[in-house]
Amino acid sequence: MSIAETYNITGFRKNVTEIIREVASKERSVVVTNRENPQAVLMPSKYKTLAEKRVRYSTWMALMFTERFLPDAPAHLKEPQIVELEQLRPDKLQAFLAVDRLPVSKQLRPRIERAIGKIILQRLERRHRIAKAIKEAESQGLYDAVEHQSGEVDLT
């Protein structure tokens, strides 16, 4: 399972229609960068209601980063992640803008750990790992198959 896609400004300009369609249909955010520095995030319109409700900036950021790092995860993995990230200050959360994959690379890890804490990063990576395993099994239709097998378990 990947995290949200990143586009540089030139690539974004070229493919803007397609990117918007993708954000809307897959309900996934994309990050726009300039010279590798994150500049903006394009999010699905489902977050519009949150904007109208004037939710706290940290809630916005928590939602955005959860969508970015756990885009295909089931709600029972996303929700604890949002709750956890909401507790962090927005300036700390901004460190996540530099993260383009999970687990975080060795080079980047010290910087992210300094900003958000080692434990919070480990917990995010663990949820990402679980989400990846579930997504893979779901995409191959393995749950239906294994649940069918469950009825064949020898209990005599």
Added chain:
Amino acid sequence: MMQAKPYKIAVTTVDSVKRRSFGWLATGGKPFVQLDPADIDDDLVDSVFNLYKTVYSQINPTLFIRDKYALLKYTRWIILIDDKKLVAGFLLCREHKNGIKLGLTAAADSKEAKKAVVELNRKAFNVAGVFGEVSPPLEKMLKGHVPELKASDAAKVLQPSKEIIRVSKDGKHYWRDIKNIGE
């Protein structure tokens, strides 16, 4: 309302199944312990996954679930332990639009464990709001002990994911296509 601790895990002994009621499987109350996915003990996941591998590889040596973390699709776990505190059985369920759906079950290779897991399944199926689909071998163990639904209603209960169902002539069974298995 967001759930910070959506997983519910209960560990109980093989011996206790007979005298326990399992209404809490539907309500999610005690003795379930509520957990954040990041806090679930890896040793516990390993123990359940090892029993899964042992039992399900006897049905088909090529396991469908090969990554232990894929078991965390199931958010309600009842784990049975024996007198040595080893995992002797389990019932893994998930929250479904129409209630709690039983997913995977297994028992260690002992009479006590198998008997307890059968009893656990029977009691679970008798909890209001809990349902599941079973194949003929487990059906034999449950028949007469659990409420049954008309096959023609199965599609409604299983929705939205399983809409294509073919009801058999007896009205009690149905077929549906399962990826990797067939009909």
